[in-house]
Amino acid sequence: MRTLVNSLPLSLAAMALAAGCALPAPPDGGPRDSEGPKVVESNLALGATSSNPAFLSWTFDEYVVLNNPSASIRCSPPLPGQPSYSLQGKTLKIKWEGALLPDRTYLIQFGNGVRDLHENNPMSEPYWVFATGAKIDSGQIRGVLLNPLTGKPWDNQAVVLHAADAPDSAVFTPPVYGSRSGKDGSFTLPYLADGRYQIFAFSDPDGNLQLGTGEKSPVAWFPQPAAAGDSLVLWLADPAAKQDSVALLRQLPADSSGVFKLTVSPASEGPWVHQLRRDGIVVWQGSGANSWTLEGLKPGKYQLQSFLDGNQNGRLDAPNWWTRTESELPLADPEAIEVSVGWTVERQWLPGASRAPQTGPGPPEKGSASAPPQGESSPKLR
Numbered sequence: 001m002r003t004l005v006n007s008l009p010l011s012l013a014a015m016a017l018a019a020g021c022a023l024p025a026p027p028d029g030g031p032r033d034s035e036g037p038k039v040v041e042s043n044l045a046l047g048a049t050s051s052n053p054a055f056l057s058w059t060f061d062e063y064v065v066l067n068n069p070s071a072s073i074r075c076s077p078p079l080p081g082q083p084s085y086s087l088q089g090k091t092l093k094i095k096w097e098g099a100l101l102p103d104r105t106y107l108i109q110f111g112n113g114v115r116d117l118h119e120n121n122p123m124s125e126p127y128w129v130f131a132t133g134a135k136i137d138s139g140q141i142r143g144v145l146l147n148p149l150t151g152k153p154w155d156n157q158a159v160v161l162h163a164a165d166a167p168d169s170a171v172f173t174p175p176v177y178g179s180r181s182g183k184d185g186s187f188t189l190p191y192l193a194d195g196r197y198q199i200f201a202f203s204d205p206d207g208n209l210q211l212g213t214g215e216k217s218p219v220a221w222f223p224q225p226a227a228a229g230d231s232l233v234l235w236l237a238d239p240a241a242k243q244d245s246v247a248l249l250r251q252l253p254a255d256s257s258g259v260f261k262l263t264v265s266p267a268s269e270g271p272w273v274h275q276l277r278r279d280g281i282v283v284w285q286g287s288g289a290n291s292w293t294l295e296g297l298k299p300g301k302y303q304l305q306s307f308l309d310g311n312q313n314g315r316l317d318a319p320n321w322w323t324r325t326e327s328e329l330p331l332a333d334p335e336a337i338e339v340s341v342g343w344t345v346e347r348q349w350l351p352g353a354s355r356a357p358q359t360g361p362g363p364p365e366k367g368s369a370s371a372p373p374q375g376e377s378s379p380k381l382r
Helices: 002-018 168-172
Strands: 039-042 055-060 064-066 074-076 084-088 091-095 105-109 114-116 127-131 139-146 158-163 177-180 186-192 196-202 219-221 231-235 258-264 272-278 281-287 291-297 300-308 330-332 337-339 344-349
Touching (some): 064 084, 074 177, 105 186, 139 196, 158 168, 168 196, 186 196, 258 272, 258 337, 337 344
Parallel strands (some): 139 231
Antiparallel strands (some): 039 055, 055 091, 064 114, 084 091, 139 186, 158 177, 158 196, 196 219, 258 291, 272 281, 272 300
8 A cells, every 4th residue: 555655646747747737947048148239329420530529438239347448448549548437227438538639540449348247248349430530541550479489479468559750768658559469469550540650569467558657578669660551570578588598409319219400591691590499498509500410319399490690699589679689580490390210300491581480389478359350461570
């Protein structure tokens, strides 16, 4: 009897389920919202010209939150003074004190500064453009920011333009235009007026696109004025990096090692220094000749790199803006050298004969940023 009584509720439950009488459950809510908030109204239309607003406002189709807007939302040229950011309901407002520059195109980049309330999606319009003059300027300068000692890209660094005749102290003042580098080190300065500019890049943790007074952090620069249409490579020193020291090449027995024969033919006169690297460490360095035979190498992949040793100190020197010492340009062979046991690998290396690779150099040095997409062009190396 005990068995029959205990089985009865289970049988009833099974019948109820079969008849579709299960207890109701809350809905799952449907697919996750992956779209960011959209602008439904603004006090200034996207692409407006001949405009001189005292503030900007955007109303979205849903409630939004601000994420460190003073650092995340960027304007080029910078807005006057210290802009304030306020949020009321679904409306974001940016206000500033002072007049906008005449006949200038302004670019507002929102980055991750505005997100929807529930799903944390960034806003759908990544930037907003308007002009105080009669037209939207269309010039652009593009490039990549690299660490000369490692070849890796610099992420989330300020890249700014100043007038071509600006004094050296301009790096301590608001720029004419500004942006930030992305994860791959690339940067874009779009919507530029015609003219020539000095270009600089540096670490900018407070997001104001200028160095603090008296601050002497590393600065990357291009030695000639840049103009719209240019595509540049800038070299930014790492203040924490140590100069390369050559690890002694420990020769292994022939039955557990390989041989590498190197011939170099630089595209210009020296003095050149050539390096063989493994896992980023210099295991051999040579100069003053054009051929070497390296025996007893540990099996694995190696990389060739050369640089023009201008001061003949045998080291790859990073740039120093404060002493106007330019970077000794490192040139890397894009093809790795595979050393195998019992084999001899031969390579002719022509440093300077072709542009060093600027893509896929490894993980970035730092953060992230975005800019409106622009066209392609080959970068100028300095």
